Amino acid sequence: MLEANGLMVFYENMLALNNVSIKCEDKQIVGVFGANSAGKSTLMYTLSGIMEDIRKKEDMAGGERITVMGQILYLGRDITDLKPSKRAKAGIVLCPERRRIFPECNVIENLRIGAYLASPSQAKDTLEYVFMVYPALEKLEKRVGGFLSGGEQQMLAIGRALMAQPKLLLLDEPLLGLSPLIQSIMVKSTKEIRDEKGLSIIVTEQYARPVLPIVDYAFVLENGAAVLEGTRDELLNNPDVRSAYFGV
Numbered sequence: 001m002l003e004a005n006g007l008m009v010f011y012e013n014m015l016a017l018n019n020v021s022i023k024c025e026d027k028q029i030v031g032v033f034g035a036n037s038a039g040k041s042t043l044m045y046t047l048s049g050i051m052e053d054i055r056k057k058e059d060m061a062g063g064e065r066i067t068v069m070g071q072i073l074y075l076g077r078d079i080t081d082l083k084p085s086k087r088a089k090a091g092i093v094l095c096p097e098r099r100r101i102f103p104e105c106n107v108i109e110n111l112r113i114g115a116y117l118a119s120p121s122q123a124k125d126t127l128e129y130v131f132m133v134y135p136a137l138e139k140l141e142k143r144v145g146g147f148l149s150g151g152e153q154q155m156l157a158i159g160r161a162l163m164a165q166p167k168l169l170l171l172d173e174p175l176l177g178l179s180p181l182i183q184s185i186m187v188k189s190t191k192e193i194r195d196e197k198g199l200s201i202i203v204t205e206q207y208a209r210p211v212l213p214i215v216d217y218a219f220v221l222e223n224g225a226a227v228l229e230g231t232r233d234e235l236l237n238n239p240d241v242r243s244a245y246f247g248v
């Protein structure tokens with residue numbers, strides 16, 4: 001489904017991704033785990049192509065020079081130079097860190113904004129689906145985004161991403177700042193979405209433990225480099241890995 005080879009990202013002289021290669025097969029959930037500043041968001045921006053927009057903005061503002069190298073293959077096609085909007089159209093949809101919902105728009109409006117790539121019938125069906133996965137959101141239809149709790153905002157952010165008809169959903173730290181109870185709801189719903197919609201999902205998290213049960217394969221990033229990878233069972237069955245990275 002997606003294969004990234006030798007990704008290198010420099011913010012000026014600072015190496016944020018160091019020769020990272022990752023893979024996500026069809027209908028897999030792939031975890032990318034790493035501490036603060038390990039490079040998780042940089043990876044997600046690079047895969048979604050948004051890094052290209054950030055790079056252009058920096059160029060225009062005379063800011064720092066951002067350099068991106070490596071190759072990204074998606075559904076058998078080289079998308080390394082494809083614009084983020086075209087990647088979204090092809091099904092790569094990013095649900096960014098810290099949700100980034102529109103705080104002045106209500107729940108329905110936020111979801112409709114996500115449907116810009118969907119046909120009216122897809123939008124209608126997906127809206128019903130989002131409310132089925134997150135019934136709490138339906139009750140809050142008219143509430144503005146800024147007045148939702150963190151968990152509700154995260155549901156809305158994932159719902160909005162689903163409205164864009166993803167084939168590959170990129171979830172950047174979806175559990176950030178949520179209570180353990182809400183975290184477990186989000187983890188369960190992520191698996192449900194994969195199973196029911198047949199999507200592929202790449203999910204980043206600082207702590208692997210809550211997400212590990214639902215991933216098929218995972219990578220560990222350290223200072224921008226992928227230092228470890230394996231199936232869930234391979235990682236869980238390695239005692240050194242378990243204690244060093246997963247706290248289990």
Ligand code: ATP
Binds near residue numbers: 011016039
């Ligand atoms: P977090 O959990 O804090 O979100 P992360 O794993 O997502 O961390 P990144 O946000 O990808 O990490 O950052 C990787 C490194 O690149 C960090 O050292 C960060 O300070 C740096 N960095 C990120 N964005 C920029 C930028 N626009 N300009 C300069 N340095 C940046």
